[in-house]
Amino acid sequence: MDALALRHRGRAPRLLLLTSAYFLLGELKAACQRLGVAHLLLDFASRSVDRDLFVNTIREAAARFKPDAIVTVNHLGVDHEGVLYALAGELKLPLVSWFVDNPEFILPLYPKPDPQNTLILTWDADSLDAVRGFGFTNVFWLPLGADPERFRPGREGRPEWRSRVSFVGNSMVRKTATRLEAAAPGPGLLAAFAGLARAFGRSGERSAEAFVAAARPDLAPELAALPLLRRVAYSTALVWHSTLEYRLGCVAQTLPFGPLIAGDSGWNQLLAGSTGHRLHKELNYYEELPGFYGASEVNFNCTSLQMKGAVNQRVFDVPAAGAFLLTDQRRQIERLFEPDTEIALYRGPEEIAGLVERFLADPEGRERLARAGRARVLAEHTYGHRLSALMAAIQQCFPGRVR
Template sequence: MTPSIPDEASLPRAEVLAGRRGQETARVTGEGGCECYLHSLYDPRGEAAAFVPAPFSASTVLFLGTGLGYHLPLVLAANPQVRRIVLVERYPELAARAAEGAAGNGVLVEIVTATPGDPAPPLPADLDAAALAVVSHPPSLSANPSWYARYQVASATVGHERPNGAQASRRGPLTVLIPFEAYYTQRECINGFAALGHRVVTLDLRGREGDEVPLFREALLRERPDLVFSVNMRGLDRRGVVAGMLERLGIPLALWFVDSPEFILYGEAMPSPAACHVFMWDRSYIPAVAGQGYRVDYLPLAADTVLAEQAAVQDRFRAPLSFVGNSLVSGFLARLAVKFPPSVAGDAFVGRAMDRIIASRGDQARVLDELIAEAAPLLPDADARLFFRAYLLHGATSAYRTRLLERLLPLGLTFFGDPDGWRRVFGPGIRAFPDVNYFRETPAVYASADININATSLQMPHTVNQRVFDVPLCGGFLLTDRQGALFELFDEDEVAVYDGIDAVVETARFYLGEPGLRRAIAEKARQRVLGEHTYGHRMGRVITTVIGDVKAGTRDWGPGTGKGGTREMVVR
């Protein structure tokens, strides 16, 4: 994917003028008509020091945006080995001024800038991305992000371009690059790839939002992965620059959506259909994404076998009925409500709408479409409709969960997580304990309870959540609501199901009185999970679908229990 650039005619020139203390600055009208200064009005030379990276070994430097070039001499002074610089600057007059300041000392200076005949000329053909140091000027990139996005892609790929899918045949363990933000299912996927024997490189992006492009550039050129894998597009920049790099380098990108894509893609640039393969955790969302030309496959959630190591019964977690999760009264609904007119959220329509969604489990996507259409006259634009949709889904899920769990309180229901929130909902007399660590404590909660209650989010019309796999893996017994995918994944004697809020108490009472049956169901489900529903199985499916059969000698690297190495690249 090559980011688009604005028409040359729509881009004004730069204006050089004196700042507050007499030093020159540059004022430009960037993309979208935003007027901005590329340098401090008070101390542009002092500011320039912030744009100087740590010393590097490259002898060729590409300056991505220069402004008036205050930082260029500082970079060159810190790196005396540099013999060639390439100035990529949107405004010709600024490029010329920057070149003047950097000339001398035997350094070759080349300029790449817009001209009337070529608004975005290519980089010099003899450059090698792997031998380049790239120094960005953030104010320039902020003013004209689309224009510079093209060169961000080129700076990571020049000299290394390959048609998509043109990688050599792969034998032996793959190198899989995963952008990591400690986000839902990321650790599980890392463990799944590693269990198959593949080398996993995790690109640590925690606390680095906005730095994805340079960090990805470094990782791609250093690690040369066979596959990049992202959960919910986490770690990919909003403008599609990283996806453009991957497409040019011929590295396949696998995207696994484990939440509704309509909310994830809000304000995001989706990679081109040729550049990625999409996996969807719920079948209901496949038609909309496939209709845009994407290759989409169904891939349900799974269990991480690492959890089983902590699944010991502990007295402190014993309970007749257990629910792990928060109360959903954290204020998220209030934050959504400010995104659309108050008259909509305050209308009695909302309460009726949520009741309809709850009553239509399994068909809630269609009902939700009808509700949004009914409310359309009160919703001024597509953004308001999207946020109102999220408001209804989240509100209905909260109401469904509250009504269900309230019925179970007399049976000894115990909450793990968000005790203050649950007490606000049900009063001070309930048994509620602090949050439990997912990897270290939740397995013991699942193993220790007589019955673990599951209530599926209403954003999942068809699929099942991760608890359906985690509880039996940990030796626990699960009582869950009925979902369309449930008996595609398990046999009927491997799962206990309640049919709606009105049936949950009777069903729970029955299983509380049948400990032998609970143990039998739980053990059958555990064997099913270990045999078919681990993250090793799911990541094996990703590899087979995107890359094909990958062999090391005579060994088939499909789903299995092999050991592999995981090396984390910590970038701070």
């Protein structure tokens, strides 16, 4: 079912939030505060917690706060031994996990779920069937959103952020290398890696493992023979390297316009020998990005290939900030925005230069799209909307649990 259609009714569930270093827990906490939803945030991110302390902390919070559900992001806080699954079942507290990264890289690493007591939300509608394949029955689509208080027009940026064109994103250089090292593949998989990643990026297949089986059946036994952690690492590395090549090809089309590229040091390596652009270190999501977007005439975006149909955070944050965005076409974007009316899209790298040139010459067109995009975000795509859908999913899947 499409979670966007859900709206909670009656008393809002009381939510026990398991925090981590991931940004989204902060957005959910802020949305709870704005909507007056009772919540308690448990912070396990900054310290190592043994099993007994973890269990006792959850038990004490459940007794004191009396939550209706436990909520986390990307299964962070869920242990690999199944302790939280068992504890949530014992306490009759549904466990809700919102995935905003590929669940197919995460869920295989955890024990068999308790499908009657678990709710999985995923930001990518294309991953719904894959999540069900891991044994979950309560599964909904819940895209990302924006915090309209943080990302809003008028946030002041630094003078050095002024640019005609900007791009914010990871180069994927280090991420690819780290995952490939963890995979420690055999000679066949290693030799084929770059070619497989390139071909995967051009394919319509979402699963890297399924792609290898179809494209190189001779290598499928070698991949299948890897232990689970190494097999997942190899699949992840393929996706990250395909994203690297895709992003580099897209960003290269903006180079004639002197873009400001904010990201990790890998861009120095990828753009060595290129001229005209400026490189900026990674930006802090909370403190810097809200002011950065408004300092660019054209905010350029190209999505990670872990999500071939879904959209990323910038698709919501840039228009929320009142700024103009040019992003790649993704199947799910048409369920969120009206193309060419509320958001500007390119359908392939060959369209990028022409569209950048067109919009740089059309400030009124940029303003019109940015204004319409912000209106759509405020009407349907804030984290308040997402929290409302999350609570409605809890009420639908666990009737009678909200006391």
